[in-house]
Amino acid sequence: MSEPIRTSELHEIERPTGPVAAALLAAGIGAVVLGFLTTLNEASANVHDFLEFDEGVGPLSGKTVIAGAAYFASWAALYAVWRRRNLALRTILIVTVALITLGVLGTFPTFFQAFAAE
Numbered sequence: 001m002s003e004p005i006r007t008s009e010l011h012e013i014e015r016p017t018g019p020v021a022a023a024l025l026a027a028g029i030g031a032v033v034l035g036f037l038t039t040l041n042e043a044s045a046n047v048h049d050f051l052e053f054d055e056g057v058g059p060l061s062g063k064t065v066i067a068g069a070a071y072f073a074s075w076a077a078l079y080a081v082w083r084r085r086n087l088a089l090r091t092i093l094i095v096t097v098a099l100i101t102l103g104v105l106g107t108f109p110t111f112f113q114a115f116a117a118e
Contacts, residue, residue, distance in 0.1 A: 018082030021092040022075055028099030030071030035106020037063040043115040 040047045041059050051062030105111055 016082075016084050017087050017089050018085040019079055021087045021089060022078035022082050024089075024092050024096045025078055025099075026071050026075035028096035028103070029074040030067050031100045031103030032106070033070040033103070034063060034067035035103035037066060039106045039112040039115055042112040 037047075037051065041051055041063065042048075048059050051059035051066075053061040053065060
């Protein structure tokens with residue numbers, strides 16, 4: 001009969017950080033796309049009309065669908081490229097926070113109304 005494994009003999013499996021980095025950066029990309037589309041919607045009547053996927057919801061429907069698609073597409077692409085790599089999560093986190101900050105800024109009325117079409 002074999003001896004039981006001692007906890008001191010167990011080794012933690014090191015997993016790649018690429019999948020986490022892909023999800024983080026994709027969140028930043030989705031946020032910045034939403035902010036950009038919100039500002040662009042205010043600046044152009046053509047964009048406003050294009051983003052109106054549902055008349056009851058208005059251009060918000062297009063903004064959220066496109067931002068969601070940008071998130072999922074970038075997550076899938078980044079995951080495919082980074083799934084077995086170990087990346088510096090600190091750098092990815094800094095870039096993600098910067099992108100989310102820009103995205104949130106683009107959704108503030110004070111900001112996007114500055115670009116309003118006359």
